[in-house]
Amino acid sequence: xxxxxxxxxxxxxxxxxxxxxxxxxxxxxxxxxxxxxxxxxxxxxxxxxxxxxxxxxxxxxxxxxxxxxxxxxxxxxxxxxxxxxxxxxxxxxxxxxxxxxxxxxxxxxxxxxxxxxxxxxxxxxxxxxxxxxxxxxxxxxxxxxxxxxxxxxxxxxxxxxxxxxxxxxxxxxxxxxxxxxxxxxxxxxxxxxxxxxxxxxxxxxxxxxxxxxxxxxxxxxxxxxxxxxxxxxxxxxxxxxxxxxxxxxxxxxxxxxxxxxxxxxxxxxxxxxxxxxxxxxxxxxxxxxxxxxxxxxxxxxxxxxxxxxxxxxxxxxxxxxxxxxxxxxxxxxxxxxxxxxxxxxxxxxxxxxxxxxxxxxxxxxxxxxxxxxxxxxxxxxxxxxxxxxxxxxxxxxxxxxxxxxxxxxxxxxxx
Numbered sequence: 001x002x003x004x005x006x007x008x009x010x011x012x013x014x015x016x017x018x019x020x021x022x023x024x025x026x027x028x029x030x031x032x033x034x035x036x037x038x039x040x041x042x043x044x045x046x047x048x049x050x051x052x053x054x055x056x057x058x059x060x061x062x063x064x065x066x067x068x069x070x071x072x073x074x075x076x077x078x079x080x081x082x083x084x085x086x087x088x089x090x091x092x093x094x095x096x097x098x099x100x101x102x103x104x105x106x107x108x109x110x111x112x113x114x115x116x117x118x119x120x121x122x123x124x125x126x127x128x129x130x131x132x133x134x135x136x137x138x139x140x141x142x143x144x145x146x147x148x149x150x151x152x153x154x155x156x157x158x159x160x161x162x163x164x165x166x167x168x169x170x171x172x173x174x175x176x177x178x179x180x181x182x183x184x185x186x187x188x189x190x191x192x193x194x195x196x197x198x199x200x201x202x203x204x205x206x207x208x209x210x211x212x213x214x215x216x217x218x219x220x221x222x223x224x225x226x227x228x229x230x231x232x233x234x235x236x237x238x239x240x241x242x243x244x245x246x247x248x249x250x251x252x253x254x255x256x257x258x259x260x261x262x263x264x265x266x267x268x269x270x271x272x273x274x275x276x277x278x279x280x281x282x283x284x285x286x287x288x289x290x291x292x293x294x295x296x297x298x299x300x301x302x303x304x305x306x307x308x309x310x311x312x313x314x315x316x317x318x319x320x321x322x323x324x325x326x327x328x329x330x331x332x333x334x335x336x337x338x339x340x341x342x343x344x345x346x347x348x349x350x351x352x353x354x355x356x357x358x359x360x361x362x363x364x365x366x367x368x369x370x371x372x373x374x375x376x377x378x379x380x381x382x383x384x385x386x387x388x389x390x391x392x393x394x395x396x397x398x399x400x401x402x403x404x405x406x407x408x409x410x411x412x413x414x415x
Contacts, residue, residue, distance in 0.1 A: 004351070004373050006361060007198040013185030014214040017205050018361045018371070019198045022354060028099065028194025029358040030201070031091035032110055033366040035189075035218050036182040039085045039155040039295070044169065046155075047127070047162015048178050050083040051170055054127060056090060057081075058119040060112040063105070065119070071105050079105065083160055086220075086295060087366050093355055096195040099204075107208040115172045124167050131161050138407055139287070139306060142241040145233055146405040150226040150245055150300055184215025191362035194354040223298040230404045230413055239306045240408030244319050246396050248292050248299030251367060257380045258388040259292060259301065262396075265331060265339045265389075266290050266322070267303060273326075274303065278318055284311045296367075301396060309409040316404065316413060327397040330390030340381055347374040 006020045038049050057079075058065045072079040077094030090110060092102045134140045144159040151157035188209070192201045226247050249255045267274045267290025278288045285307045293300045303323075307315045331339075351357050351374065364371045399415055406413060 009202050015185045015188045017190045017202050019201050020193045027095050028196045029093040029355045030192035031089045031362045033189040033362040034088045035187040035366050037084045037086040038160045046166035053081045053083045054123050056109045056113050060108050103204045115175045138241045142407040146243045149403050156223050185212050186217050189365040191358050193358040228403050232406045240309045240312045242305045243405045244303040245300045245403045248301040251294045258384045258392045261339050312410045323397040327393045
């Protein structure tokens with residue numbers, strides 16, 4: 001596929017519609033993006049954004065939950081949703097010939113979900129099971145523990161799913177009130193990619209969502225600087241999960257590009273520095289990687305690894321040694337060039353499907369109110385110098401700024 005070739009229309013109520021027509025396929029993917037995630041919740045609302053996402057599939061005035069799922073399943077399509085810290089997305093993918101059906105089902109859910117209290121009670125139990133599942137998945141659970149340590153007393157530090165206690169307070173009125181506040185025109189983006197026309201999608205969105213109030217752009221509580229420390233959580237598991245985190249950058253920060261270089265260089269693949277050292281050279285872990293969490297006003301850079309308890313200290317020592325070496329010495333021009341090439345390839349290969357392109361357009365509009373293409377990213381990445389990378393490493397890779405969160409049979413860690 002060629003790079004993104006899109007059209008944008010903004011409706012009178014502020015809803016942005018962005019599409020890309022891909023004529024050589026026989027299907028399309030469409031998402032409703034809402035600019036609200038778990039970071040907008042008060043403590044009393046903890047988990048409500050995700051709860052609403054679940055309840056969207058539990059029946060409308062016209063369809064039961066079974067009829068919603070069957071309508072798309074029976075034509076070979078996909079219907080799903082997800083909630084993140086800063087947005088929610090409801091999406092469908094079907095053959096183009098089923099566009100009217102897909103639009104009808106998706107917007108019926110979005111507009112007319114009943115939020116029946118009996119269904120809410122049942123779904124509460126489902127989400128509690130989802131919480132238990134994550135708690136029994138150590139490499140997932142450690143991420144929630146890490147977030148709580150990085151952003152204490154802030155919604156970014158709370159797990160998206162909520163807690164058993166917070167879920168108990170939700171009923172029809174609470175869910176509807178939250179939607180009325182946040183699900184408004186200025187906070188909605190419709191993205192669609194595939195064998196559809198822009199006019200076709202705009203017409204459908206106008207007909208279905210044109211009556212929604214425009215509202216105001218959603219406001220969030222600023223997060224501030226991340227916290228630091230060492231936290232060990234005892235759990236009788238065969239492999240200890242390690243997260244070493246340090247301050248990252250926000251989404252609109254120009255330092256995001258040297259951070260992307262650092263992220264890929266240190267833990268972005270099998271040839272990356274930490275993977276080579278910890279897994280290939282020392283044989284201390286199977287899973288070693290780095291990732292960034294960038295939000296509107298804050299961010300973190302995280303090294304993650306899983307190892308046996310007796311190897312935990314050694315793995316942390318290696319992570320610290322490698323980060324300190326990069327902080328002191330930076331990377332070479334050759335390493336910069338190779339990392340840039342790796343990132344460039346992944347940026348373009350990440351747009352191979354209509355679903356990935358729909359996600360790229362939707363995320364870009366909901367977070368930045370503009371489309372950021374792979375070409376845009378490549379231009380900015382090409383400007384990064386070894387001095388930029390070293391300067392950022394000097395700022396970030398300081399022990400006093402780090403949060404180390406460990407889950408497993410380990411008590412004392414030295415850094």
